[in-house]
Amino acid sequence: QSALLEESFREHSTLNPKQKNALAKQLNLRPRQVEVWFQNRRARTKLKQTEVDCEVLKRCCENLTEENRRLQKELQELRALKAAPQPCVIGQDNYYMPLPATTLTMCPSCERVATMENSRSLQFSKSQISQFT
Template sequence: MRVDDGCNTNLALSLGGGEFKSNKRHGREETPPNNRFALFPRHQVGEGDDRVRKRLRSPSRSEDSEAAETGDGKEARRKKLRLSKEQLAFLEDSFTEHSTLNLRQKQELASQLKIQPRQVEVWFQNRRARTKLKQTEGEYKSLKQRCENLSEENQKLMEEIQELRSRNSALAMCPSCGQRAAASHGFCVKKEQNSRSLYIAGG
């Protein structure tokens, strides 16, 4: 008996990102590629390739000494944007209507909220990730509970089997008639002779 027979879930698919929504293209982005940093322009580190800059991150808190010397304004720390409650509510409403955006929707939202389209895009991206995370957590809890229930059930069945086995071992073949005799009776009935023969069960 396999314990996982009843545990076939879709969690693995979900975790593995098995569901990949097909992209609905509604047009090309007209902004140039480097416009993605328009909101928080990266520091001029020296190289132009953004991907090269990946590991050249902005200074950590422990390295603030050089970041603090912003005399020329060249090392100004990125000011993290916090969306207002109104903006968040608007985005949430929008998200409940559609979890993905086309270009027009993104631009309209950005215009209405007075933020960059890139920010709208990032917010939706993070929002989808959070939704998926919550869903995964829910599935995990559900599966965990199911597993616990099955373990409990399995334990009961094992105990039942043990009980049956112990009862079975208390039975033995009657040497005279070849039939099983219950130990509780202490004898078996020999029908053909219509008499009782004492039998002490072994075992």
């Protein structure tokens, strides 16, 4: 009986009255029993799909949480670099002059920092940057 019900369910998840009566007669069941079996089977299918969707969303949430943590750390490192004391040189007349500011850009995919200085691009990895902060 179960195999025939499952096969019928794979073909049509809902039955019209004519199909329900024919299947009930074939299985020697009452039409109401076939109807209830199909209702329960649809409910189980929906529950399983909900569980699958929940797992997908859970993994997505974990990935986003990890990305958020990484970005927060990156932001903290960049703020620390920005807040670090600026190096100075002694200029004419023994005045201290700050060196020009450097623009830092971090590539999110390879996690390398590029600095733009006098139209030249220098690259440092995250580990090399952290030794200066």
